[in-house]
Structure formats: C-alpha cells, structure tokens
Amino acid sequence: MYSVNINIEDAAPGMVLAESVYVENSAGVKMLAARKGAMLVGDVIRVLQNRGVKIINIVSIVPPNENLEEEILPAAAQKPTASVAPAPVVPVVTAPAVLSAKPKPEKVVPIKGVVDTKLKEEAVDSIKQLFGCFSAESGINKTTAYQCVENVESVVNDLLNVITDDSTGLVHINDLKQFDEYTYHHSLSVSVLSIAAGSELGLDSGTLFRLGRCAMLHDIGKQLIPHDIINKAGKLTDAEFAMVQNHTILGAASLKKNAIGDVELWNGVMLHHEKMNGTGYPKQLRGKDIPLFSKIIAIADVYDAITSYRSYRSPMLPSDAFDVIFKDAGTAFDFEIVKAFAAKLEPYPANTIIQLSDGKIGIVIQSKKGASKIRPTVRLWGSDEIIALSDEKHRQINITKILNPSDLPEGYELV
Secondary structure: OEEEEEEHHHOOOOOEEOOOEEEEOOOOOEEEEEOOOOEOOHHHHHHHHHOOOOEEEEEEOOOOOOOOOOOOOOHHHOOOOOOOOOOOOOOOOOOOOOOOOOOOOEOOOOOOOOOOHHHHHHHHHHHHHHHHHOOOOOOOOHHHHHHHHHHHHHHHHHHHHHHHHOOOOOEOOHHHOOOOOHHHHHHHHHHHHHHHHHHHOOOOHHHHHHHHHHHHOOOHHHHHOOHHHHOOOOOOOHHHHHHHHOHHHHHHHHHHHOOOOOHHHHHHHHOOOOOOEOOOOOOOOEHHHOOHHHHHHHHHHHHHHHOOOEOOEOOOOHHHHHHHHHHOEOOOEOHHHHHHHHHHEOOOOOOOEEEEOOOOEEEEOOOOOOOOOOOOEEEEOOOOOEEEOOOHHHOOOOEEEEEOHHHOOOOOOEO
C-alpha cells in the first residue's frame, strides 16, 4: 500500500487520507481539518477546499511515480498495473450513492442540555449588557457596570450549582452553539467548561465561582477592538493580529480601572492566551508563572472556538478538537488540566445525531463507563444495529458530521 499527493481539485469521494490535514486559522494556529484514515466525502472535500488546502496525501495501491500521468482514482476503484505486485487488500468503507432500503422513521429525543433555556437566556443577556458597558462607543457607566457585574456573578453562581449538582459529572455544550451573538455564547460556554474542569481538579466552591466569573469576562477586551477586525473572514494582517492580541491587556486594564474584581481576575483575563512553552501572549510566560485560571480558560477558549460556527469557517468535530487539545498538551496547555478537561467533557452526548463516513446516519446511545468518548457507541437510524466505533473492526468508520433533525439527508424521516 502506497500514498500519493494529489491536488484538492482532483479529490473524489471514496479516497482515503494517508496523512492528516492541518490548516491555519486567522491567528496562524494550525488546526486539524481531517484525520488520517478518513474517507473523503463531498462535504469533507468542500470544507478542505474552503479552508485553502491545495494538496492532500491519499492512500494508493499504485506506487508513486513522478511521471505518472493517468488519473488518480478513488481508493475503492484503483487496480494495480501488470508490472506491480498486488498489494494486500485494505478494506475501504465507501458511502452508498443511494439507500438500499428506506430506513424506518425515528423519534428523536432531544439532547439533555447542561444549561436550561431560562438560565441560558439570563446568562447571555447579562453578558451582553456587561459587554455593552465596555464598548468603545458608549464608554463606561460605573453604576450600570457594577449592576451588570452583579447580574453576571448571579448567573455564575447558578451555573456552578447546575454543573456541580449534575449526576453524570459530565458536561457538553452542543446546546450553547449559536452562530449569532457568538461572543456572548462563547463566554458562557467557556465559563461552563472552565467550572467543569476546575471541579475535576478539586477546586473548592469559592474558587470555582471566581474561576467561572473570570471565564465569563475573559474576552471583555474585544469590545474595545473594532468589530470589523474581530469578525474579519480572511487572514488578519500583522497589524490587525497585533490589535486583536491586545484585547487581553485592554480587558484587564478596563476591569482594573473601574475597580471591578481583583488581581486574580485581572491576571486571569490578561494571561489567558499564554502558553506553557512561552510562545503565548502578551508576556510570553512559561509553565508555573501562568496563573491557574488562565491555564484552565486557555483550554476551554480554544475548544469552544474551534467547535463553533463562524462566518469564515465551519466548526471542527468535537473528536478532532480533542486531537488539537491533546496534541498541544505539555507545550501550549498544562497536561494535568487537559486530563481534567477531558474527564469532564462529553463530546457526543446521548441522542446526538451523527453522519458516518460510510454514509449511514446514527444516533449516539449512552456509552458504557470507560468507553471512548470520541468514538462513541451508535445505533443506526431506523434499526437495532449497534456499532461501537471504538471496536477495532469499526476503526475505518469515522464521524463526519453532527446533524440537526432539519439537516437529515433525503430518505431519513422523523416520526
């Protein structure tokens, strides 16, 4: 079995990636776009094209040849030439063009939300009001700002109770994903994730409260950056990126100037983009010199950002986001905090509808304790067939998309 580089324009459904594909975001950070061994389907190809990928490395049973002129076929259709010794056959899962039989309709059970609708609305409204107090246009009314801070603190206290009282001990943030008003939902998600990770680390309730408040306010400095730069679809210029980086200092300085919080809060906000190896900003701190709150928020911030819809890119799958976080454990992120984060997060909660790389639709069922979180157990749509994606015999099947009921392909119906 060989591998060969091809232009993304020549990619076809059925091809299998021989190497993982990484892309750079607007901040120049490399992120996993598609995992090694993933089978290409139309949506994956389009995402790679939209993210500027030019060349991919695919599995081939024809040896690489710099003079090779024939068309590269999908892996499932390639055949060895007479001069090439037959290679061992590796089974490749291919997506069916049409359903062999129309599956039975399903009654979809809603995913149990971490935060109920009422609390979510209260949280987003409180964050929006507070951030509005810090906008460059309006200036800061201290009396209003203090009241907004009190409202945010009340929400954080409610979140703390919800998360620590949850019987499963796990959190997921699928229900907090919103394309509109991203900044406010992002602040809420980062707070939820940070409190959950902090509880796994054994922090007491008072510390968890202060951590949740700090996480809720971590991006408040972005209110002082022009919104056309914050929401720019293309790659930022060096000058624009420097302005965006400055949001950490601006946020901490504004909170301090208006006597909101204390040194712990100000440092947590200012240093949440520092990295363990000293390559972060704004002070290039290393390891033990980075405050605990900043280390926790850094992981929650990246995870939520890369799994969220933005105007300039599609969200990354939770399993791929896990790969990004773990790849940087010990370099960008504190390893022990990464482990705590992983222990508390449920990337594919029960009743999540997913599309698999073989074209089938499945519904995540409650996984057994200790089962793989990023390769959950799935029941195929309209049947009793169960597939444990963590089993060796299913290793070639990957999750390619999370679906809402409204996104179901033709032929899949709801009761």
